[in-house]
Amino acid sequence: MSFDRVLGQEFAVGTLRRALQGGRLHHAYRFEGPDGVGKEMAAMALAQAHVCERPVEGEGCGRCGDCRRAQTISAEAPHVPQHPDVIVLEQGLYNEIGIEEKQGISVKQIRQVLLARLHVPPHAGRGRVVIIRNAEEMNQQSANALLKTLEEPPARTHFILLTSKGRMLLDTIRSRALPVRFAPLRDEVMRKILAARGVPASTVEQVLELAGGSVSAALAFADAEETEARAAFVEGVRRAILAPDASEALALVQARDKEKDALKDRLAVLAATFAREARQQELAGIAARQEPDWVRAVLGALRELERNVAPALVLETMLLRMRQAA
Ligand SMILES: [Zn+2]
Numbered sequence: 001m002s003f004d005r006v007l008g009q010e011f012a013v014g015t016l017r018r019a020l021q022g023g024r025l026h027h028a029y030r031f032e033g034p035d036g037v038g039k040e041m042a043a044m045a046l047a048q049a050h051v052c053e054r055p056v057e058g059e060g061c062g063r064c065g066d067c068r069r070a071q072t073i074s075a076e077a078p079h080v081p082q083h084p085d086v087i088v089l090e091q092g093l094y095n096e097i098g099i100e101e102k103q104g105i106s107v108k109q110i111r112q113v114l115l116a117r118l119h120v121p122p123h124a125g126r127g128r129v130v131i132i133r134n135a136e137e138m139n140q141q142s143a144n145a146l147l148k149t150l151e152e153p154p155a156r157t158h159f160i161l162l163t164s165k166g167r168m169l170l171d172t173i174r175s176r177a178l179p180v181r182f183a184p185l186r187d188e189v190m191r192k193i194l195a196a197r198g199v200p201a202s203t204v205e206q207v208l209e210l211a212g213g214s215v216s217a218a219l220a221f222a223d224a225e226e227t228e229a230r231a232a233f234v235e236g237v238r239r240a241i242l243a244p245d246a247s248e249a250l251a252l253v254q255a256r257d258k259e260k261d262a263l264k265d266r267l268a269v270l271a272a273t274f275a276r277e278a279r280q281q282e283l284a285g286i287a288a289r290q291e292p293d294w295v296r297a298v299l300g301a302l303r304e305l306e307r308n309v310a311p312a313l314v315l316e317t318m319l320l321r322m323r324q325a326a
Contacts, residue, residue, distance in 0.1 A: 001065065002045035002060040006038045008189030012180050013042065020049055020058035026178045028150055028159040030135065032166035033182025036216030042182070043131045043160040044071050045087045050127025050158060053128035066124065084123045089113060090133040105132070107142040115145070118154050127156045135161035143170045148312025150176045165201075194218055234267045234273050241294070241322045247317040253312055263311045264302065267318075271298040294326035 003013050012031070019025045029046075048060025050065045060067045069083040077096035080088045091105050096114045099109050103301040114130060122128035132138070138146065150159055150173065161177055163169055185193070187208055193215050194204045206225065211218035240249040278291035301318035305311065 002048040002062040003042070003055055005062075006042045006045060007193060008185045009042065009182055012038075012182050012193050015180055016042065016046060017059070020046075021023050021031075025158065026176040027153050027157070028161070029180050030161040030163060030166070030174065030177040031182055032163055032170065034212065035164045036211075036214035036272070037182045037185050038139065038319050039162045039182050040131070040133070042180075043129075043162060044086075046148055046158070046160060047081075047083075047129035047131065049155070049238045051083055051085050051122075051124070052126075056228065065305070066126075085128040087114060087128070089118065089130065089132065091137045093133075094272075104137050104139045105134075105142050106139075107145045110138075110142045110145045115149060116147065118157060121154075122156050122222065126156060130159045132159070132161045134165075134181050135163045135173065136165045136170075138170065138173065140170065143173050146170055147176070185215065190215065190218060194222070214263070220278070229268045230266060234270055237270055237319070237322070240319050241290075241326050246320075246323065249316070249323065252319065253316045260305055260311050264305055267298050267302050271295050271302070274298065282294075290325050294322050297321040 003017060012033075016025075021238050030110060031043060033039055039104075042076070048062060048070050049058060050060075051054060051066040051070050052060035053064040053066050054061050058071070060166065063272050066083060070081055070086045072082045074082050078094050080086075080093065089105060089109060091103070092101050094109055094113055095101060099106065108188075119324075145269065153159065161169070161173065165175075183319045190208055190211065190213065191201075191204055194207075195201065197215075197219065199207075199219070203219070203222050203225060206222040207218045210221050217257060236248075236252050236255075240252045272290045274294045278295065281287070281291070297318050300321070302316045304317070
């Protein structure tokens with residue numbers, strides 16, 4: 001069921017599940033806690049509980065058409081859930097359709113995206129959920145436009161305000177929404193989620209401490225580290241090719257972690273880098289010299305990896321070919 005996807009937030013999820021099962025759901029909640037700990041996922045689970053065609057113990061099944069449309073984001077602007085009864089507000093989200101916002105959630109967004117749509121009942125006659133991301137970005141004016149509706153929403157309409165800066169929520173808004181707290185995720189939960197997102201275990205251990213229990217922060221750190229590692233590999237290869245003797249190349253082969261997938265990733269970046277440099281030289285009117293040969297050597301190495309030649313041997317052979325072409 002849809003709340004099963006929200007990992008490591010037993011307290012928050014327990015609160016919401018009990019309210020759902022007991023039919024005591026409040027009409028307005030504020031989910032407070034750091035970014036990247038599951039607030040939005042929990043909001044989506046709550047939305048599915050309201051729109052699902054076949055709820056199971058009060059929760060969305062996660063599989064029916066309505067559940068799927070609730071969590072499928074439209075490809076075209078505004079990029080919001082496809083389900084008409086799941087309304088998402090966020091600063092700047094509607095810029096492309098004419099609600100220009102540089103700062104804060106405007107009163108125009110509250111009126112045009114939200115209030116104008118609340119006059120009609122929910123689409124399928126079930127529930128409707130309004131999710132406001134970074135709700136602290138409502139200013140006095142937009143908050144005032146919302147207050148009355150937040151206090152007494154139309155039938156079957158529920159509000160979920162998301163914020164990582166609960167103290168910056170306006171008091172008028174805060175007092176009308178029931179708090180549900182989301183804690184930073186524990187390390188073992190982070191490990192599970194990041195592994196499922198394909199982050200290598202060694203990287204996970206490096207970013208855990210920096211991330212402070214936030215999946216989005218961990219992914220950002222992991223990515224920065226990857227970017228750095230890739231750049232270092234490209235420069236290492238360049239030095240190895242141009243060095244007067246093969247010692248740099250040998251050092252690189254020995255230092256490389258021998259993992260096939262990691263090497264494939266690095267080689268793909270390497271081929272793209274050299275190909276880009278060759279194009280730039282051509283555009284500048286300089287005939288690219290070694291780069292096309294280098295690209296061919298990298299592509300050859302990728303083919304050898306596919307044929308399960310040992311990564312260290314592949315790398316060594318490639319560097320040798322490149323040095324010969326240099
Ligand atoms: Zn469903």
